Amino acid sequence: MLITERDKLSSEIGALADRLGRTRSSLIPMLQEVKRTHHVIDSFTMQIVADALEIHPVEVHSVASFYAFLGTEKQGEFVVRLCRTISCDLADKDAVARQLQTNLGIGFGSTTADGKFTLEWANCMGMCDQGPALLVNDRVFTRVTPEKVHEILADCRRSFGVFAPEHKEEHLV
Amino acid sequence: MITSTVGPLTFSQIEPEAGLKAALAMPRADIIAEINKSSVKGRGGAGFPLGMKWNFAAAEQSAEKFVICNADEGEPGTFKDRVILTEFPDLVFEGMTIAGRAIGAKNGIVYLRAEYTYLRRQLEDTLAKRREQGLLGKNVLGRDGFDFDIRIQMGAGAYVCGEETALIESLEGFRGEPRNRPPFPVNTGYLGRPSTVNNVETLADAACILAKGADWFKSKGTEKSTGTKIFSVSGDCEKPGVYEFPLGISIAELLAAVGGAGAKAVQVGGASGICVPAAQFSRKIAFEDVPTGGSIIVFAPGRDMLQVAHNFLDFFVDESCGQCTPCRGGNAKMLEGAEKLREGTLTLAALDELKELAETMRIASKCGLGQTSSNAFMSIIENFGDEIMARALTQSEPARN
């Protein structure tokens, strides 16, 4: 990372800590914000966050690595999560899984070479009556079919760089 | 949308803020007395009496207390809290405010699961509106000295954080590892302060009880399981969705209402619940018979029950926090057993060992996750032994062609 980028990230995290409060309870909200905007919680970030909260960076690592929606790996701009739990399984999530892999050209747990998409499994996301269910960042898609996969991903591709953080969330049910 | 079978949906019959107004007009102790009289039990799954929980927290002397709403809804097959938060958010916040008054807390926190991030904006809007209307903030509804506000904190993708002490750990900025209990959250909760942790639906019910009285609430349900309950129904049925049923309804009656008659089995209570075979469909869904947080998953005759067990075990291996050995190691062993059963290579001796292991996990695991994670697999082995064993046998025979 360039020194200027590091400085920028440090001041961003500093501002975040000021806004959320420099207490341990702010740790997860801080990590969520960094993850949302930078798609990664790297060791530099962990050090700066640790400094801001006056804890050891290992503490930050231990928390980041515990939660499925945090983690320390670099992820794509769009994190695509397919539910693999029972009701979606009964609704043939496997067909959707195959289509996702074909369309993105990657397997589950990987990120496309251009850094745009990460494909992951997720556990029950509370849409069991409308499975198979899919989350793309914060947006939920239900009754997903292999044909719909194509539309959903094409939509993401069209809005690169704009959609992810700025999209106005709405309840799609 | 919530479909009700008990006449108009209970939640939509409640006059806005009637419960809060009633609560503010009575002494604090009377609020808890009314809740106690209703005998309402927690809707999150464990079924702990709500009045008792509030009473413990109210009895604590502390400069600060917290009311926590558990909106982590991670149990497979559960989605009713999402619908309640979408359609009746005011009722939930009203219930939290009543709880604040009852136990003497100034702060409420909603722990909302990361998967429901898309709900956050509208919930924040509802909170802002309540502040404008004087339903939150300083001197709630003009009541001198009663200040109460609510904030939302997001989860980060961990089923175990629905367990109340793990939830508190997560709120405090730690890994979601359940704590030993006691001490219970009502004594030592968030930031070491007395805290009540309640399910979304329980809090909405509290508002209804204060609005319409304990006797009205008790007029539905059974003696030990009072009131109606919101169910999440999915799987092989014609009309999956969210339903209101009285507690005490039999599984057969429920199936008839959702178009699931003819099912071979029903998973009640999600992955940590039990798998009830057709022969037992006359059993009642109630805390005294088959308890549930509201998850109902229907399986049609053609379904492979071993695949179901396998899916649940995958889930638990993934979601175990890894803190204690019976759960961390036990679930992995269970999964291995289910895989071998599918391949037809599990010996009967190994099966017996799995049953013993399940018992060890039930007794020795630290939290509810490890204590219940083998239930579904064991009830499937017990009730569908024929299906499972027959296959194991034929599949272990050498191929004939």
Ligand SMILES: Cc1cc2nc3c(=O)[nH]c(=O)nc-3n(C[C@H](O)[C@H](O)[C@H](O)COP(=O)(O)O)c2cc1C
């Ligand atoms: C592994 C595990 C996960 C849980 N998940 C939830 C959950 O998502 N929502 C919930 O309300 N309760 C959940 N619970 C139960 C809570 O620990 C707690 O009993 C409940 O929030 C109390 O609220 P109630 O009395 O209003 O039901 C879970 C328990 C365990 C052991």
Ligand code: SF4
């Ligand atoms: S039972 Fe499982 S989830 Fe619960 S504390 Fe132990 S390892 Fe963690």
Ligand code: FES
């Ligand atoms: S099982 Fe997929 S959303 Fe619940």
